[in-house]
Amino acid sequence: MTTASPWWTPHVHADRRPRLLARNRIKAALRAWFTDRGFVEVETAALQVSPGNEAHLAAFATRAIGPDGRGMPLYLHTSPEFACKKLLAAGERRIVSLAPVYRNRERGPLHHPEFTMVEWYRAGEPYGALMGDCAALLALAAETAGTNRFRFRDREADPFAEPERLGVAEAFARFAGIDLLATVAADGATDREALHAAVTAAGLRTAPDDTWADLFSRVLVERVEPELGQGRATILCEYPVPEAALARPSPDDPRVAERFELYACGVELANGFGELTDADEQRRRFLAEMDEKERVYGERYPLDEDFLAALAQMPEASGIALGFDRLVMLATGARRIEEVIWTPVAGGSR
Template sequence: MTAPSASPWWTPHVHADRRPFLLARNRIKAALRRYFEAQDFIEVETPALQVSPGNEAHLHAFATEAVGPDGASSPYYLHTSPEFACKKLLAAGEMRIACFAPVYRNRERGPLHHPEFTMLEWYRVGETTEALMADCAILLQTAAEEAGSTRLSWRGHAIDPSLLPERLTLAAAFERHAGIDLLASLSPSGETDRAMLADAVRAAGMRVAVDDTWSDLFSRVLVEKIEPHLGMERATVLCDYPVAEAALARRSPADPRVAERFELYACGVELANAFGELTDPAEQRRRFEAEMAEKARVYGERYPLDEDFLDALASMPEASGIALGFDRLVMLASGASRIEQVLWAPVALPEPGR
């Protein structure tokens, strides 16, 4: 006997259950817009159609095509982030920009994932990631206040958003939660040593497959040993990522093995990803090509490079930028348990056999 399917989101009683979360979403968005306006940010809009959806190995895009009046077609993609367009605007002369952008990621569905979601991105020209960390602390508290709460919560975990986030380096996190010396597997210039990390991972009692790359092992330790502990008493800023795990971030002037990248966590949930932006087009091209070679190895496909973006990068000033999963922030502030509860009109799951 086939189990009955869940009622559609537009069913009145389902919508009535979701409506408090949706109204909280609107209040939070309005408050964050007020914050950025008070900080002299310009709100911008970016196109979803791009010649490249982004060049990170493990992100999957939706493909389409543009057909001209003559019938000729060109491949396009729905963007996985508004980042390329935003950086072109910085090259054009904008100094502080923010946007709430619908973005699209394939192969993603779950309590925290949806194929179409809203990314809040903002950029500060001439400022460091320290300014972005300060923004994050204010946004967490603002979101909770607008939701009528004094905490952020997810699956039994709750934090006080008025507390300043803990700052934790990847090296310290690997040592604290896995007993692994991460930096020992990096050369002075940031090149990775797969054999050394594999030995450390085995010693920590974790599995190592023959075909695991250094990046595979890094991600396994991060997901299994570290992320479950992040943002549990207060939010966590996880910073100083190895250069090999920061394709769009510049190297740290204090340690060339790591990059100016941080991620924000609350209640074990990743909320945001920030970079001290890389502005060297040759280095960016090299990193993109390496990412696409890895994508071809793992998934058998690669995405084109946005040559227009690489040209613009040469004119882009020093800046810091961050992408925050707006829907996830609303979830934690409002107490929602699934991302569909905070989306006004979720994408319906296809029925089996249809």
């Protein structure tokens, strides 16, 4: 059995190097783009008291030992979000972070345990402004890489075309024949049995212990996501409130929230929000997420009480996180995320 050469072997590095240099150029171009628009680049601590409170995100845990020998549990952040929102509460208006983040239990062609996230916030600006940002950054990455097409597997997209905007409910109806919002009440309560019946009728597998969220995710992953971002990018927007724990409800329909995701070539690139600033509601949602995490994985993460206190002072804002490595993948035609990471973490495919 032949073992693949490690990434640091000279001939392997020589093959990888053009994409890595393109990565550097794209990063420099993005930094200049944000600077030109008045964004302040911030550096947030990777070690946090809470790594985030989403049910299906797994973190790396560690322990800080003080001079007295006493320990304190800490986590590598899964996103700089909590720290960035504290900076908004402190008075910053436009900020951007380009930094490594860490997620456990994630490894594959599009996943790496350490990856680079571009996260930016606009205080006092609508979340629709982030959609314009996304369109501009897709074009900038393509131009910098010297390509006019994004490619991944058998899919292509024009990074210079205006992205399609598609509501989640419309996508469920179009690609799965499911009336999603018929299973969501005005107060955000969900009808698991109604969605289960619709998913079964659509020919998708179900399990007796599937929650409403499980069923939603299955339709999204199996029927909706593969259809997105073909020919041009797609902005999938107006997520149901139960699937938008950090977003404020839409003023047009209380069943949906100001959340969108950006897709190109079937690949999720970014996740944007009109940010929730109601600290009590945020606490309620976090606790619900941690209850679900405990049910599924047998563990829960602490709440960042300092974050919740800052949230009460945070101005209305919009924010978004973009997977930088995935953007570079599409711009350079890479097949796996390790091809665009300078020094991949050991243990993955080479």
